[in-house]
Amino acid sequence: xxxxxxxxxxxxxxxxxxxxxxxxxxxxxxxxxxRLARAVADxxxxxxxxxxxxxxxxxxxxxxxxxxxxxxxxxxxxLCDQPLITIEHLRELIAIDAPIVATGYAGIAGxxxxxxxxxxxxxxxxRGDRGARVVIEAHRDVTRVVIFEDAAVxxxxxxxLEKLKG
Numbered sequence: 453x454x455x456x457x458x459x460x461x462x463x464x465x466x467x468x469x470x471x472x473x474x475x476x477x478x479x480x481x482x483x484x485x486x487r488l489a490r491a492v493a494d495x496x497x498x499x500x501x502x503x504x505x506x507x508x509x510x511x512x513x514x515x516x517x518x519x520x521x522x523x524x525x526x527x528x529x530x531l532c533d534q535p536l537i538t539i540e541h542l543r544e545l546i547a548i549d550a551p552i553v554a555t556g557y558a559g560i561a562g563x564x565x566x567x568x569x570x571x572x573x574x575x576x577x578x579r580g581d582r583g584a585r586v587v588i589e590a591h592r593d594v595t596r597v598v599i600f601e602d603a604a605v606x607x608x609x610x611x612x613l614e615k616l617k618g
Contacts, residue, residue: 454546454566455525456489456496457518458482460532461507471607472500476535476617481607485532492542493528497521512578519575527572529584530564536602537564550596554588557603561588561595564603 460472460482472482479487482498489496497503499514506513519527528546530537542564545553551568554561562585567575574587588595606612 453494453525454492454528455522456493456528456530457515457522458485458489458496458498458530458532459511459514459518460485461499461501461504461514461517462511462533471533474607481535482532484535485530485537488537488539488542489528489530491539492546494525495522509579510581511583512580515578515584516576519572522572524569524572526569527567527575528564529567529575531606533607534564534603534605535607536605537600538602541598541600541603544598548596548598550594552588552591552595554595554597555603556597556599557601560585561592561597562603 472480474481476484486496486498497518499518501507504514504517515529528542545555545564545566552565552571554565555563565584565588567587571587575584578586
């Protein structure tokens, strides 16, 4: 079983408007991420500020909130602000039988990424702005990386949004 955890509790301070509500190709970024997740996962958890009252701590608190609800499943961690992620890429990540399957872009291995249940405790131990990449880097020996350069496109600033729409 695969449970998708969509991280959508950030405050979008650099952008100045909630990125979850930005419309791209006819749907909000959050709707888009949720649609993709529902197409590939058995269950979907959307971590919003309502689900994660500790969101001000940083991304780690959202990861913890989602992982707690995911139970003993493979966990697909996604961000709501990577609008160029495709269903095909997510399916490829899930299809690979490895303890961790990460997305490779811009010279790093990051999310979206799939984690086997044995990594839940490490994900739950994350704090502050230390995200899932910390766990990926700690276990490079058991991580498979699927290159998908478009994952580097995320929306953090007004310039990012203009580049995406332009």
